[in-house]
Amino acid sequence: xxxxxxxxxxxxxxxxxxxxxxxxxxxxxxxxxxxxxxxxxxxxxxxxxxxxxxxxxxxxxxxxxxxxxxxxxxxxxxxxxxxxxxxxxxxxxxxxxxxxxxxxxxxxxxxxxxxxxxxxxxxxxxxxxxxxxxxxxxxxxxxxxxxxxxxxxxxxxxxxxxxxxxxxxxxxxxxxxxxxxxxxxxxxxxxxxxxxxxxxxxxxxxxxxxxxxxxxxxxxxxxxxxxxxxxxxxxxxxxxxxxxx
Numbered sequence: 001x002x003x004x005x006x007x008x009x010x011x012x013x014x015x016x017x018x019x020x021x022x023x024x025x026x027x028x029x030x031x032x033x034x035x036x037x038x039x040x041x042x043x044x045x046x047x048x049x050x051x052x053x054x055x056x057x058x059x060x061x062x063x064x065x066x067x068x069x070x071x072x073x074x075x076x077x078x079x080x081x082x083x084x085x086x087x088x089x090x091x092x093x094x095x096x097x098x099x100x101x102x103x104x105x106x107x108x109x110x111x112x113x114x115x116x117x118x119x120x121x122x123x124x125x126x127x128x129x130x131x132x133x134x135x136x137x138x139x140x141x142x143x144x145x146x147x148x149x150x151x152x153x154x155x156x157x158x159x160x161x162x163x164x165x166x167x168x169x170x171x172x173x174x175x176x177x178x179x180x181x182x183x184x185x186x187x188x189x190x191x192x193x194x195x196x197x198x199x200x201x202x203x204x205x206x207x208x209x210x211x212x213x214x215x216x217x218x219x220x221x222x223x224x225x226x227x228x229x230x231x232x233x234x235x236x237x238x239x240x241x242x243x244x245x
Contacts, residue, residue, distance in 0.1 A: 006030065010037030029161065135160050141220050143171065143239035153239045155220040157208070165208040167196055171222055171239055179226045184233060185217035188242065192217065193233060218243045 008015030009024065016024070024030040062068075135158040143153035153171035160166065169183055181199040183206060186192065194217055197206045208214075220243060224236045 006033050007037060009034050010041055012041075135166070138165075139214060139243040139245050141241035141243045143169075143220060143222065143241040145239055146237045148236075149173070149238045151239050153222065153241075155241065155243065157214065157243065164210070165214075167206045167208055167220070168204075169199060169206070169220065169222065170203045171199065172202060173238060179224055181238065182223050182225045182233075184221040184223060185212070185214075186219040186221050186240075187217055188219055190219070193221070195231070214243060 002016070002020075005016040005020055006024070009021075015021075024034060137156050138159050140156040141154065143151075143155055145151045151171060151173040153169065155167060155169045158166045158168060167183070167185075171181070183196040183199050183204065185194045185196055194209075194212065196208070197204065199222060219240060221233075221240045222238045223234055224238055225234045
């Protein structure tokens with residue numbers, strides 16, 4: 001579900017299509033998101049609520065995530081007067097806030113803007129961690145080393161909001177060999193196997209095929225593969241472990 005639709009629904013707008021609104025009504029996670037944002041909107045529209053600016057570290061994380069050169073919290077500035085002349089450089093980010101000349105007509109906009117400020121302050125962390133919150137772990141495994149290897153690792157299967165599944169693999173290996181690592185899902189009798197992808201480094205996330213039965217292919221295997229052009233398993237497994245629900 002689009003973040004914009006959830007935010008507008010929290011503001012009381014009739015946003016989204018009929019199908020999207022029906023989805024929100026029937027999805028516990030989306031309903032909770034709208035309820036949480038609606039609480040924030042209510043606090044922002046309360047005249048007694050104080051807006052607490054986020055710390056500089058929050059804005060530094062946002063700038064780093066977006067690849068921005070300038071960091072630090074944005075500054076709210078009103079029009080300059082002879083008694084108050086801004087001293088910051090012209091390159092600093094500045095948000096100009098118009099004066100409210102017609103309080104009644106600006107009431108709803110002020111509420112939405114205040115909600116935006118609050119969400120912008122405390123919702124940054126929510127946005128940065130949204131992926132973690134929207135995924136649920138349905139299975140996990142401890143990866144044990146096979147003979148000849150001094151390694152350890154872990155694996156877990158996450159189900160995303162849209163129903164897709166992701167295999168997350170972490171391997172801590174003491175030494176490297178020529179070649180590359182490949183991640184597999186095996187049957188418990190090791191007679192059937194499916195290649196999931198190449199593990200670059202010590203951690204990786206792999207989209208699982210929609211029709212793959214994890215009850216059948218329930219063993220995670222990470223192998224050391226030579227550059228020989230042969231797509232089959234090399235027979236040299238580094239770590240292996242069974243998924244448990």
